[in-house]
Amino acid sequence: MREYDADELADTDFKYRDGSTAGLYSAYTTKTIERHCRWLQEYDIDGLFVQRFIGDALAWPHIRDQVLNNVRSGSEKYGRVFVNMYDIGNGDQRTLVDDIKRDWMHLVDDERITESKSYLHHRGKPVLAMWGWGFTDRIGTPSQAKELIAWFQETADPRYRATVMGGVPAGWRTLSRDSRTNSGWSSVYRSFDIISPWTVGRMVDAASTDYFEKHYIEPDMTECNSLGIDYLPVVFPGFSSHNLKPEKPFNEIPRLGGSFLWKQLHNVIRSGSTMVYVAMFDETDEGTAIFKTAATVDQNPTRGKFLTLDADTGYDNIPSDWYLRLTGAAGRILKEDTQDITETVPENP
Numbered sequence: 001m002r003e004y005d006a007d008e009l010a011d012t013d014f015k016y017r018d019g020s021t022a023g024l025y026s027a028y029t030t031k032t033i034e035r036h037c038r039w040l041q042e043y044d045i046d047g048l049f050v051q052r053f054i055g056d057a058l059a060w061p062h063i064r065d066q067v068l069n070n071v072r073s074g075s076e077k078y079g080r081v082f083v084n085m086y087d088i089g090n091g092d093q094r095t096l097v098d099d100i101k102r103d104w105m106h107l108v109d110d111e112r113i114t115e116s117k118s119y120l121h122h123r124g125k126p127v128l129a130m131w132g133w134g135f136t137d138r139i140g141t142p143s144q145a146k147e148l149i150a151w152f153q154e155t156a157d158p159r160y161r162a163t164v165m166g167g168v169p170a171g172w173r174t175l176s177r178d179s180r181t182n183s184g185w186s187s188v189y190r191s192f193d194i195i196s197p198w199t200v201g202r203m204v205d206a207a208s209t210d211y212f213e214k215h216y217i218e219p220d221m222t223e224c225n226s227l228g229i230d231y232l233p234v235v236f237p238g239f240s241s242h243n244l245k246p247e248k249p250f251n252e253i254p255r256l257g258g259s260f261l262w263k264q265l266h267n268v269i270r271s272g273s274t275m276v277y278v279a280m281f282d283e284t285d286e287g288t289a290i291f292k293t294a295a296t297v298d299q300n301p302t303r304g305k306f307l308t309l310d311a312d313t314g315y316d317n318i319p320s321d322w323y324l325r326l327t328g329a330a331g332r333i334l335k336e337d338t339q340d341i342t343e344t345v346p347e348n349p
Contacts, residue, residue, distance in 0.1 A: 001025075003292070008032050014301035022301040027067045027282075030074075036282070036291065037074025043321070044328035047081035047120060048281060049129055055090030057103050065111055075118035083120045084113065085129035085167070093139040097148050101156075104128065108160055122230075123163045123193060128152055131167030131198075134185045135178055142184030149191050165232065166192035170202050170216060173223055178202075195224055196232035199264075200279050200288060201239055204253050206263050213267040221271060235264035236279045237323050240287030240307045251287075251307055257315035258326050262345045265330045269341045274334065278327050290323035325349040 001009070001023065008031060009023025016022055025032045040047065050071050057064045068084065075082045084107060086100055107113050114126040121127065132138040133145045152162045171177030172189045178198070179185065189195065197220060203209045217233055224231040238255035241248050254260065261278075268276055280288045287307050294300055294308045295318055309318040319325075329349035333341050 003035065004032065014303055017298065017302055027070065028063060030070045033067070033070035034074035034077055037071070037078045037080050039291065039321075039324060040080045041078040043324040044331055045080075045278075045324065046331060047075060047083070047118070049083045049085040049277070051085050051087055051131075052103075053087045053090050054096070054099055054103065055092070058099060061106075065107075068107070068113065069111065072113060072116050072118065076116060079118075081118050081120040082116075083127045083129055083165075085131055085165075087167075088130065088132040088140055089138050091139060093141075093144075096140060097144050100130075100148060101151060104152075105160060121163075125161055125163045127165055127194070128162035129165040129167060129194075129196075133166060133168060133188060134172065134180050135169050135198075136180055142182060142188050145185075145188045146191065149188070153191075153193070163193045165194035165196060167196050167198055168192070170197045170199055170212075172197055173216075173220055190227055190229070192229060194230040194232055195220070196234060196277055199234045200236045200286070201253070203264065205260070209260075209263050209267060213271060217268060217271050217273075221273070230275075231273060232275050232277050233268040233273050234277045234279050235261060235268060236288050237261040237290055238287060241285065242307075243305070244285045250305065251311050254312045255309070255315075256312055257318055258322055258345050261323065261326060262330075263343075265326075266341050266343050269330070269333060269339055276330065276334065278330075290327055292320045292324065295320045 004025055008025050008029050010026065011021055012024055014022035027033055048071055050068050052064055052068065071082045074080070088096060091099060113119055119126055130148070133140050149164050152164045166189065168189055169177065169179035171179040172195065175181045175183070175185060197216070199212065203212050221231050238260055239253035240251045242250040265276065278290060280290070282289050282291050294306065296310045297308050300306045300308060309320070309322065310316040326349055329346055333339055
């Protein structure tokens with residue numbers, strides 16, 4: 001928080017050890033998000049997926065539009081790319097298909113986001129991501145998913161068409177684990193142009209990461225290659241949702257100084273992946289954020305319990321920007337012809 005200006009921060013009831021107020025930023029503030037995009041440039045990170053929960057977009061369109069346009073402004077200013085990603089989780093199943101269609105037409109016609117020089121295009125069209133189809137704890141039916149995917153790919157007016165990315169369950173290929181088992185989902189998953197199976201919480205340590213590579217990532221890639229689908233694996237630094245859900249343990253999936261994230265990056269790059277989704281840039285409520293974070297417990301407010309980068313024994317000299325540095329280093333390796341990645345965490349990425 002030391003890099004934010006006073007006019008960006010809202011007062012809270014939290015205090016630092018020196019008695020000053022621990023302020024919070026808002027993504028509604030253009031200057032703040034432009035700073036975040038500058039960090040992406042400084043650390044060689046290509047861009048952002050902007051989560052747009054469809055329920056929030058309908059309830060507070062001016063807020064969600066402002067956040068999206070802040071990302072647009074920052075991406076254009078600092079040479080990054082961005083993609084709109086719908087999360088269907090808090091939508092209304094009765095109107096879900098029409099709600100997403102109308103909102104996308106609004107973004108294309110009124111906000112004109114796909115005209116931005118920074119809006120990511122792939123396979124000749126803008127990328128549109130949808131996250132949540134087929135999960136056991138999400139709304140939506142196979143027929144709804146098929147209708148929307150077909151609309152984006154083929155039946156919409158050409159100006160609304162897109163290359164469609166699906167954020168899908170880890171068990172998408174076998175209709176198992178976190179996926180619904182209705183056979184209709186099998187063809188839904190295989191109709192996406194890009195598949196990105198969700199892995200946050202599916203791995204917890206080095207052994208489970210290796211297991212996941214062998215039993216999920218490698219066969220997923222084989223399946224996608226056979227179908228001509230692009231594969232976008234997900235990696236994450238660690239996990240802790242204790243403040244969001246007090247019944248969950250604090251520091252549930254330890255970061256281990258970056259070795260947990262780097263192990264995942266090593267495995268997906270070694271498996272032949274040409275792109276990686278790092279979850280997440282700024283999601284603090286689940287402890288997955290990779291942006292600049294308090295390095296030591298001494299930097300915390302005096303009240304409350306917050307996860308800092310020195311939480312794991314033996315890892316007490318981790319700088320606040322460590323996960324931006326690791327992510328940028330992995331990105332540079334992905335762009336190299338050899339894609340040669342070491343198994344151990346770089347000493348100074």
